[in-house]
Every structure is written in C-alpha cells, then in structure tokens.
Amino acid sequence: MLAIQLIREKTDWVKQRLAVKHFDHPEWIDEILQLDAQRRQLITEQDQLQNLRNAASREIGMLLRTGQHQQAETQKKEVIQLNTQIDELEKQRQQIEQQLEHLLLQIPNLPHESVPIGKSADDNVVVRQGGKIPTLPDNALPHWDLSVQYDLIHLDLGTKLTGSGFPVFKNQGARLERALIQYFLDFNTRAGYIEYLPPLLVNEHTAFGTGQLPDKEGQMYFISDDQLYLVPTAEVPLTNIYRDTILSPEQLPIKLTAYTPCFRREAGSYGKDVRGLNRVHQFDKVEIVQLVHPDHSYEVLEEMVVHVENLLKTLELPYRIVKLCGADMSFTSALTYDFEVYSAAQQRWLEVSSVSNFETFQTQRMKIRFREGKQTRLLHSLNGSSLALPRIVAALLENYQQPNGIHLPQVLHPYFGADKISPPAD
C-alpha cells in the first residue's frame, strides 16, 4: 500500500511511475486525493466538537459535585446535541475512509527508476548469464519421462491421492528433494539468515500484510471452516513475524530463511507450461527475507541477488538473471530480478527464483518500523527464493542425465549420500 503523503506530495511523479507499470486508472489517484482532503476536513471538525464535548463533560462533573444539578441538566442536553453532530461526522468519516482504503488497495507499488520500460515479458532485460548449456545424448528425455524411468516422481499417483498438480516423490526422488532443502537452508544460515519453520496456515491479517489479500485471493487455498489460508510462499508467515513492531537500529538488518511447502491454486493454467514439474499446486521452496534500513535496501537487493546466484553456481546449472520490466512485475514489487535455469531437454528457461525489493509497500501495511532518533520510520522489506525446488529438480534431471544415471553436482553428494541417481535395480 502506498503512503498517502507520497501521493499528496508527489502526485504527478506517482502517476508517471504508475504508467511504467501500465496502471491504467490515473484518475483513481485524483479520487484518492479528493477523498483524503474530505477525510482530513471531517477529522478536523470532529476533533473540534469532541474537544467541546470533553470540556462540557468535565464541567458537568464539577457541577454535580458542587450540587448544581440544574445547570448540569442543561449542560447534558447540550452535549447530547453535540453528540448527534459528532455521530453524523463519524459516519461520514468512516464511509470516506472505506472508499479511500478500497482505492488505495488497488494502487500497485511504484517501480524503481531502474525498471525497464516494457509491454510484456519479452521486454525483460537479461542482466547476466552463467554456466554452460550441456549437449545431451540423442536419446535424452524430459524430466517427466526421467521421473518415471528412475522411479522418482509420480504425478499420476498424486492425482489419485489428491488431484492434478500434487506430485508424489519416491525413493531417490524423495531423497533428492530432502537433500536440496537441507542444502539450501545450510547455505542461507551460513550467510547469516536465521532459520524458521513457520506454520503453513495463516490468518487473513497475515495474508493481507504481505499483499496476498485482497490482490491474489483466488491464488490461495482457503480453509473456510477456520478462515485460514494455506501459505503460497514462506514469505507470508516469515515477513509477518515482525508485523506491528518497532525495531531499534541495532537489530537491523533482519535476515530470515525458511523452508515450507507452497500451495497455489494456479487457476486457469494449462498446456505445455504445466507439464511435469513446470507448474504444480504444491511444491517445496526455501525462502529468504530481509527487513532493512530504507537507505540501503537496493544494496541489499544486489547482495541477495549475488547470494542466490552463488547458490545456483554451486549447482552447476546454466542460469540467467533477468530484470523484470514494468509490465511483468508483481503488484507489490518495486524492483524484481528473476532467476531462470536452462532445462536442456525441454530447451527452455524455467523461473526458479524471484528476488524483489518491496520498499515500504508491505511494511506500510504491516507497520514494521524502526527508531530513527525521536521518529519512527518504515523499514524496507525484500525477499527471494533460494530456491524453488521443482524446476531445479527438472533441470538437474534433464541436464545431468547420462547413460549410467543422473550425475549430481558435487555440493549435493554429502546431502544426497551418493554422487548420482542410479537407474532402478529391476
């Protein structure tokens, strides 16, 4: 959520920035300003009347104590008059505020100055590329075939147990998943991130805090009996840990990491994009989150990008880093880098991480602040995947397939307990 003062003070600049995100209702900004002016006017009037009421009530107390009941009664009648006026103003104010909030919630975050102008994902800018794209043997298979051949992942079984998009990992497949999670968490904690294991169900306050509500309501699974949402990413519970807190400068930066399964309804997805592990309803992901001083958040963003990049390098996968253009960014982000890994058998780039700076867009909602002198100030929040597992697994299987098995990168050997995935014994 944008700060109303920002809209007030830099109206034209806000509109100009929103245009980069292809936000096509600049008139809402004007409506917001109008409502804001009305709101402040009403508050001023109401406060004045309440001031009068407080004084009068105090006087009534005095009158009663000194036995002047007559005067007290006339005073009471006046205050009752006042109260009807106050109630009227209060009703108006609430209505205005509701409209204001409704509009404000539909304004996306402003893109950073460096965000590329663009109309679609085609206009994203490749920042760096690394690793080597392997040449595969002639009979190379995509990961969904390898999964079956090596008895690693069973999508049809998931369909039987739950529905489509809920993969079942088995044997070496399950072990690989566990190894990756463990490795990623170790990599993050070594870099100073504090490990958490948060709840997988969150309430609506929490979902609202990071911006999942109301914007992406349909994307989350909802437990209606208890009014709880299944987490679509660890970002949600992790960032909300610090909701409604005022930190001291010495506590900064806050660096958090967590593994959680992620649940996404992905309504409306179809076709080859969803084949195999490319898009599923439940997947594993390790997330990193930082809450930092607003003056340094873009340095921290670069630091997080390098962190994820280093992790990817150790997996020895061909990758590239993409800076998202205005049209492709999320509602809440000010600047986002996507990480993609090359899936050699599918011959396409798959997104495995998204690292973003949200500036104060989330912290404004969550009221995450720090003390700066006598003032309080909003922190900046950032997060990124490090990493999302399914497409990493897909790329590992496809890129490393050899006639005698799937050779794993060295860093995984101790976690996996072997240097390769062996063909099933049969």
Place this chain on the structure above:
RNA sequence: GGAGGGAUGGCAGAGCGGUCGAAUGCGGCGGUCUUGAAAACCGUUGUCUCGGGCAACCGGGACCGGGGGUUCGAAUCCCUCUCCCUCCGCCA
C-alpha cells in the same frame, strides 16, 4: 469438547464511572557526583492522527486485546469475538 480465571505503557504491576495517557517498581535515555565505572540522587521516557509553525516545537483528537452498547462522561458497567492461564475429558 466441558468448568473457571485473566488480557493495562519495553517488562512487572496498581487503577471509587469524572483533571487517568493512566500510580509504583524495573528497564531505557539525559544529568549531578567520580580519574573512570558502579552505587546514590535529580530529570526524562508510548503510538497513531488532525491543525499551526510548514524545522527543534506548540495545540487538539484517538488508543488500557478487537468490535458493539449504556452514560453528559468508561481502562473502570453490559454484550460479543479473539487470545492466554488453571482444572477435567480426548489425542499425535
């Protein structure tokens, strides 16, 4: 699931329906003392918001778990929701 108790400032802990934004203690910050530190003493110490100076500040309003009600007036009374504690039951 059943019965009872509770939710107050960073923490602990008071609070007859009317100068209560809230006693007191601890902690924090500033100062005196000291070569320095500790102790002692003095002072200070919440958040949000509106208005004015458009800055260090000043004035108003709101906030004692959330929401609603009674009243001229509510931290204090009533209703409701949430959470916490104790006991019983059930259970990984």
